Each structure stands twice: as structure tokens, then as C-alpha cells.
Amino acid sequence: MTLPSLRHGLILGAFCLGFGLVLAVIAQVTTDDIAARALEDRQNSLSQVLAGVPFDNNPATDTVLMENADHKEITVYRSRLKGEVTGVAYEIYGSGYAGEIKLMIGVDAAGQVLGVRALAHHETPGLGDKIEEKKGDWILRFTGLSLANPLPERWKVKKDGGEFDQFAGATITPRGVVNAVRGGLEFFAAHKARLTEGS
Amino acid sequence: MSNPYTRIVRDGLWENNGVFSMLLGMCPAMAMTTSATNGFGMGLATAAVMAASSLLVATFRNHISQEVRIPVFILIVATMVTLVDLAMNAWMHELYKVLGLFIPLIVSNCLPLARLEAFAAKAPVVPAFVDGLCMGLGFTIALTTIGAVREIIGSGTLFADASLLLGPSFKFMELRLLPASMGVLMMILPPGGFLVTGLMVVCKRLLDLRAGKEIQMAGAHGIA
Numbered sequence: 001m002t003l004p005s006l007r008h009g010l011i012l013g014a015f016c017l018g019f020g021l022v023l024a025v026i027a028q029v030t031t032d033d034i035a036a037r038a039l040e041d042r043q044n045s046l047s048q049v050l051a052g053v054p055f056d057n058n059p060a061t062d063t064v065l066m067e068n069a070d071h072k073e074i075t076v077y078r079s080r081l082k083g084e085v086t087g088v089a090y091e092i093y094g095s096g097y098a099g100e101i102k103l104m105i106g107v108d109a110a111g112q113v114l115g116v117r118a119l120a121h122h123e124t125p126g127l128g129d130k131i132e133e134k135k136g137d138w139i140l141r142f143t144g145l146s147l148a149n150p151l152p153e154r155w156k157v158k159k160d161g162g163e164f165d166q167f168a169g170a171t172i173t174p175r176g177v178v179n180a181v182r183g184g185l186e187f188f189a190a191h192k193a194r195l196t197e198g199s
Numbered sequence: 200m201s202n203p204y205t206r207i208v209r210d211g212l213w214e215n216n217g218v219f220s221m222l223l224g225m226c227p228a229m230a231m232t233t234s235a236t237n238g239f240g241m242g243l244a245t246a247a248v249m250a251a252s253s254l255l256v257a258t259f260r261n262h263i264s265q266e267v268r269i270p271v272f273i274l275i276v277a278t279m280v281t282l283v284d285l286a287m288n289a290w291m292h293e294l295y296k297v298l299g300l301f302i303p304l305i306v307s308n309c310l311p312l313a314r315l316e317a318f319a320a321k322a323p324v325v326p327a328f329v330d331g332l333c334m335g336l337g338f339t340i341a342l343t344t345i346g347a348v349r350e351i352i353g354s355g356t357l358f359a360d361a362s363l364l365l366g367p368s369f370k371f372m373e374l375r376l377l378p379a380s381m382g383v384l385m386m387i388l389p390p391g392g393f394l395v396t397g398l399m400v401v402c403k404r405l406l407d408l409r410a411g412k413e414i415q416m417a418g419a420h421g422i423a
Contacts, residue, residue: 004266012267015259019278026282033289040292125233126354126384 046077046089048133049106049115052143053086055079066090066194068187076195085196087114088188094180097172098122101131105142105184109196112146116181121173128173138165138174147185155182204329211333217310218341218396219403224310228342229392231301233353236361238346239339240298244287246335248279249311253319253331255279260320272315273306280305293363310338341399348395353386355379 043060050059059077068074076090087108094101101121106114116139118131130136141164147155156162157175166174188195215221218228224245231241252275256263263271284302287295295302305311314334319327351357355377362370385391 008264008267011262011264012270015263015271015274019274023278023281026285030285030289034285037288037292041296124384125387126382 042077045104045117045119046079046106048117049089049104050077050079050087051106052114053079053108054081055086056081059087059089064195066191068092069183069190078195085109088195089114090184090187091119092180092184092187094176094178096121096123096176097128097170098124101173101176101180103177103180103184105181107185107188110146111185111188111192112144113142113181113185115140116142116177118177123173124170127167127170130167130170131173131177138167139177141165142181145181147182147189152182155179203326207326207330208333211330211335212337212340214407216337216341216403217313217334218338218345219400221310221313222400223313224308224338225396227301227304227308228338228345229389229396230304232342232346232349232392232395233387234350234356234360235343235347235358236364237297238342238344239361240294240364241301242335242339242342244283244298244302245305245308245311245338246332248276248283248305249314249335249338250328250332251279251282252276252311252315254324254328256315256319257322257324257327260322263320268316268320272312272320276311276315277306297360297363310334345392345395345399348399349386349391351376352383353391354382 039060043058046059057078057080059079062078062080064076064078066074066076070093072093074090076088078085079087079089087106089104089106092103092105094103099122101123102119103116104119105116108114117133118139121129121131123129123131131139133139150163154161154163155178157164157166157171157178159166159171160175162178164174164178211217217223218225227241227245232238252272255275256272259271280303283305284299287302288299311331314331318330322330347357350359355375357374357376358372361372362368365372383391386395
């Protein structure tokens with residue numbers, strides 16, 4: 001058969017097969033390293049938001065799967081000292097100026113914030129990105145707060161009659177973060193027994 | 200120009216620069232140049248992809264039939280991009296955290312495809328490799344320059360976070376030229392990208408005019 005289209009098809013197919021194989025090999029070679037890097041990242045952010053409580057386990061592997069108020073499955077990481085839970089950390093989500101803001105919160109066994117860090121966001125560079133720790137210390141302000149301090153009706157940015165400073169030129173971003181942190185504390189309050197049960 | 204390689208290098212780095220002359224690859228040229236460091240990193244990743252895919256296309260140029268060449272080129276570029284993406288994620292993780300989101304976008308950059316079609320598909324292996332590499336480095340120069348101008352005016356810094364990209368020993372490159380309060384936010388936002396890229400194209404044409412050369416029409420050497 002001298003069908004030219006058959007020949008072209010075979011050429012294209014051969015290239016697809018060849019480069020597909022190359023990709024499969026590379027993917028295989030890098031899998032372990034990529035998984036290790038992801039684990040390191042998680043341990044890094046966990047050690048930041050859980051700083052302040054003592055623990056002797058590896059929180060990155062002591063996990064429990066829970067459902068948050070928006071019916072989204074989240075992984076809760078727990079730090080323990082001699083089997084007792086000293087703190088828990090989990091992802092919280094705020095709605096920012098340009099989409100979702102993903103944060104990690106650490107809460108101690110009494111329901112006090114240990115630390116909050118932004119993991120991923122799309123906020124405006126120079127305005128909303130001050131929620132990143134390396135661009136400003138605003139995010140550190142949450143440490144030590146709880147649902148009793150300030151009172152729930154004061155868990156808002158100043159513009160809405162609450163306690164928290166907004167940034168010059170950006171209100172929506174801090175509002176989203178404040179709401180997310182309050183939601184995170186409410187999640188802890190609602191599931192406290194399950195989150196802090198012994199091993 | 201007696202030596203063909205001199206011609207290729209000059210073309211790639213300056214005379215036929217992908218961004219400033221051919222106006223190709225505009226999307227990364229504006230999206231990734233909020234700082235000089237970002238532009239530099241994106242440029243280098245693109246250069247690696249371009250050099251590798253030019254090499255491969257030139258190697259297989261006698262086996263790729265005319266009718267299916269475009270899908271094969273795209274396949275090759277996409278494979279190289281995925282390869283860079285995976286390798287960076289595994290072995291240059293700090294850099295990946297800065298650039299990772301933008302690496303897959305190299306596939307949609309028309310500059311690699313344009314060079315494959317216009318040069319690598321008709322050239323022997325070594326010149327094709329040199330062309331891909333130099334075009335990529337020219338792209339790096341363009342992105343770094345645009346990024347530097349936007350960063351200086353927009354945030355008052357130059358090469359901020361360069362140590363994240365290149366290692367701690369490059370900390371000395373991180374300069375603060377103006378106080379942060381003087382930053383013109385617009386230069387970091389998309390309009391700044393358009394303004395600076397436009398001004399750079401004008402500068403290049405003026406320099407070429409002064410050198411007594413005919414202004415080459417954009418796209419004359421490539422495809423859109």
C-alpha cells in the first residue's frame with residue numbers, strides 16, 4: 001500500500017511512542033525525589049505553624065482526614081508529646097481579591113492560634129501579597145489569639161468594625177484571611193474532642 | 200559575515216532578538232517579568248528547552264515528513280518542557296517553587312516553534328543547536344532587561360530573591376536602589392509589561408537606525 005496518509009500516520013505514531021517512552025522513564029526516575037520534596041515542604045510549613053508547642057512525633061505523618069464546614073476534605077496534622085496531642089495544623093481557605101487564598105493554621109490543644117502562613121494565593125503583588133511572611137509581619141499577628149480573644153464579633157478587619165488592620169489599598173485580602181482564620185478556629189472548636197484524642 | 204556561527208550568535212542575541220525584533224513569545228515576556236530574577240529564570244528554562252528541541256528536530260529532520268511536522272515539533276517541545284518541569288521539581292526545588300507555575304507555559308510560547316520551523320528543520324545538528332541556544336539566551340537577555348526596568352521602577356529593587364534562584368553566594372546581587380515607598384505599582388502590574396516592552400522595542404529600533412541598518416519588519420524571519 002502506498003497510501004501517503006498511512007506513512008504520515010506511522011511517522012507521527014513512531015514519534016509519539018518514542019517520546020512517550022522517554023517521558024515515562026523520566027517520570028519514573030523523578031517520582032521518589034518529587035515525593036520527598038513535597039514531604040519536606042509540608043514539614044517546613046508544619047514546623048512553622050506548630051512552632052511554640054513541644055512535640056516528639058513527626059506531625060507530617062500523624063494525620064487524620066476530616067471534613068470542614070464547606071464539606072471539603074482536609075488533612076489534619078497532629079503534634080504529640082508522649083502521645084498527648086499538643087497542637088494540630090490544617091489548611092484553611094479564604095476568598096481573596098483574585099481567587100482562593102490557601103493558608104495553613106496551627107492551633108494548640110486549648111484552641112489558641114500557634115501560627116498562620118499563606119501557602120498559595122493570587123493576590124496583587126505589592127498590595128495583597130503582604131500576607132506572605134517574607135513580605136511583612138502582618139500574618140504573625142494571629143499568634144496567641146483564640147475565639148475568646150478577640151470576641152467573635154470583633155474577628156473582622158477594622159473597616160468592618162473589627163480588630164484587624166487592613167493594608168493600604170487592600171481590604172479584601174485581609175478580610176478573606178481573617179475570615180479564614182476565624183473559620184479555622186471554629187472548625188477546631190466544633191471537632192475538639194476528635195482532633196485531640198490520644199493515640 | 201564569513202563565519203556562519205558568528206551570524207547565528209549575533210542574530211539570536213541581538214539583531215533578530217526573539218522579543219525585541221520578532222515580537223514573539225510576548226506572553227511570558229510580559230507575564231514573567233515582574234522582577235529581573237523571574238525573567239532571568241524563565242529565560243534560562245526557555246533556552247534549555249529551545250536548545251534541546253532544536254537539537255532533536257535537526258537530528259530527525261530527514262525522518263519528519265512535511266505533512267506532520269507541526270505536530271511532531273509540538274510533541275518534541277512538549278516533551279522537553281515536561282522533562283525540565285519534572286527535573287526541576289525533583290532536583291532544583293527552590294527554583295521550582297518560584298518558576299514552577301510558568302514552566303508548562305513554555306509549550307505555548309511561539310518562539311521555540313518558530314525557530315524549529317524556520318531554522319532547525321532545515322539545518323544540520325550543530326548549527327541548529329547553536330541557534331536554539333542563542334535564540335534562548337537572547338530571550339533571556341530580553342526578559343531580564345524588561346524585568347530589571349519594571350522591578351527598579353515598580354519595587355525599587357534589582358535582582359531581589361536572586362539567591363533563591365542561583366544559590367546563597369549570589370546574595371550580593373540583591374540590590375535596593377529606591378525606597379519601597381517610591382515604587383510605582385503599575386509597573387509590576389500588566390500595563391507595566393506592555394509599556395516597558397514597547398519602549399524596549401523602540402530603543403532597539405533607534406539603536407539599529409543609528410547603526411545605519413534598515414529596520415527589519417517584525418516577523419520577517421519567522422512565523423507568527
